[in-house]
Amino acid sequence: MKLNLNIQPLNTWINKEGKQPLLIAGPCSAETEDQLVATAHLLAKTGKVSALRAGIWKPRTRPGEFEGIGSIGLEWLKRAKAETGLPTAVEVATAKHVEEALAAGVDILWVGARSTANPFTVQEIADALKGVDVPVMVKNPVNPDLSLWVGALERINNAGITKLAAIHRGFSSYEKSAFRNEPMWDVAISLKTLVPELPIINDPSHITGNRDLIGYISQKAIDLDMQGLMIESHIDPTVAWTDAKQQVTPAALSDIIDNLALRKAEVKNTEVKDKLAELRAQIDKIDDLIIQKVAERMTIAEQIGKYKKDNNITILQVNRWEEILKKTTDYGKALKLSPEFTEKLLELVHTESIRRQGLILNEGIEQPKENLTHA
Structure with missing residues (x-):
């Protein structure tokens, strides 16, 4: 917008x-x-x-x-x-x-x-x-x-x-x-x-x-x-x-x-522009895959939510979350990703998974409208 x-x-x-x-x-x-x-x-x-x-x-x-x-x-x-x-x-x-x-x-x-x-x-x-x-x-x-x-x-x-x-x-x-x-x-x-x-x-x-x-x-x-x-x-x-x-x-x-290094916002060199376009096209493909995989993860999270509802299990499993957090941040370090970035990314995904599972467990109960204002 x-x-x-x-x-x-x-x-x-x-x-x-x-x-x-x-x-x-x-x-x-x-x-x-x-x-x-x-x-x-x-x-x-x-x-x-x-x-x-x-x-x-x-x-x-x-x-x-x-x-x-x-x-x-x-x-x-x-x-x-x-x-x-x-x-x-x-x-x-x-x-x-x-x-x-x-x-x-x-x-x-x-x-x-x-x-x-x-x-x-x-x-x-x-x-x-x-x-x-x-x-x-x-x-x-x-x-x-x-x-x-x-x-x-x-x-x-x-x-x-x-x-x-x-x-x-x-x-x-x-x-x-x-x-x-x-x-x-x-x-x-x-x-x-x-x-x-x-x-x-x-x-x-x-x-x-x-x-x-x-x-x-x-x-x-x-x-x-x-x-x-x-x-x-x-x-x-x-x-x-x-x-x-x-x-x-x-x-x-x-x-x-x-001592400031001043850089240009616009690229005029055709060769540089073409190379940037090529690299950005690669990023676009990877971004598409990331979104696709996140969507697949959410589908599985919803299936877990249904299983938890049928078996009367709480949404949040603290031990499981700590296990995921440690394993994934360690993996991210090996791939040269900062622990702060990996943890923040995981928290976003985890929060959305919990939200979706909450909707399943509380199906039929009127939910308050979410505040989508950027904080």
Whole structure:
């Protein structure tokens, strides 16, 4: 299924001037006028930055933390823009933020992750944007809920905003990992599948929470054909008032971009195109076989379900599941498949088998409708 959003191409609303990839950079927070303007000059000097970002209003998890310098920071952004020529970008979370940012001549607005998670907040922002021709970027919600992300984009688009992009900044997770927010690339890929024309910009700063991993995530994003990066950069990250660990100096940012391997989304070489077509045809055949074999497995699972019903046996046999899991993950390792992938694949197949057997065992009992919303 595809969504029909009215979206202008990225290059019609932000001037990249041949810069690859598109780069939006600047401090997490505007702290002082000197800090912001000095950082802007250093970023402009790299020749790699297309727009200057800075947090003016900062939604914090707990009260008492620095919540942004407020409206006065907009005047600092105006000065930075006047002196460097860089367009400016600011996060907005209320209608008042929108009005003040536009009045100050801010060029690009973005909706933060916490705001995206609340349809009431998004609608308030959308209502404030009616009749305005300004680019708006929408960050993914805090939790991996594709419908919330899509809904926020639709609300902004319905307000008449056609200069629209998404920002992939990762998702909160209870599981500890090397990242501040889990990338969950599959959710971003699902969004791209729904809206192929929608530009997606990656935010490696918020995904990693660690400046040492920004280059790694940036490369991954570029390899997945994301259209740009939003990276936090501070003149001296060690003294930053917010998110110090994930900010880089303008010089370090320049090095990160220089070290990216840029690859083409389109293939023009006929020989390469033919070889890819041949290999993809092989994959298509294998995919057909996989689906066929999964269908055959489900047929057998249903037969097992009927046998369990006739003999009054429970659906779930824990020992049997553990046996399958161990045997198959070991086999997958031998075939150079990661245990994580094999286990996830097995869980999907196993869950569907249990669902089908449940329908057989509970035949005649009214079943609740399933929620098919992507999570």
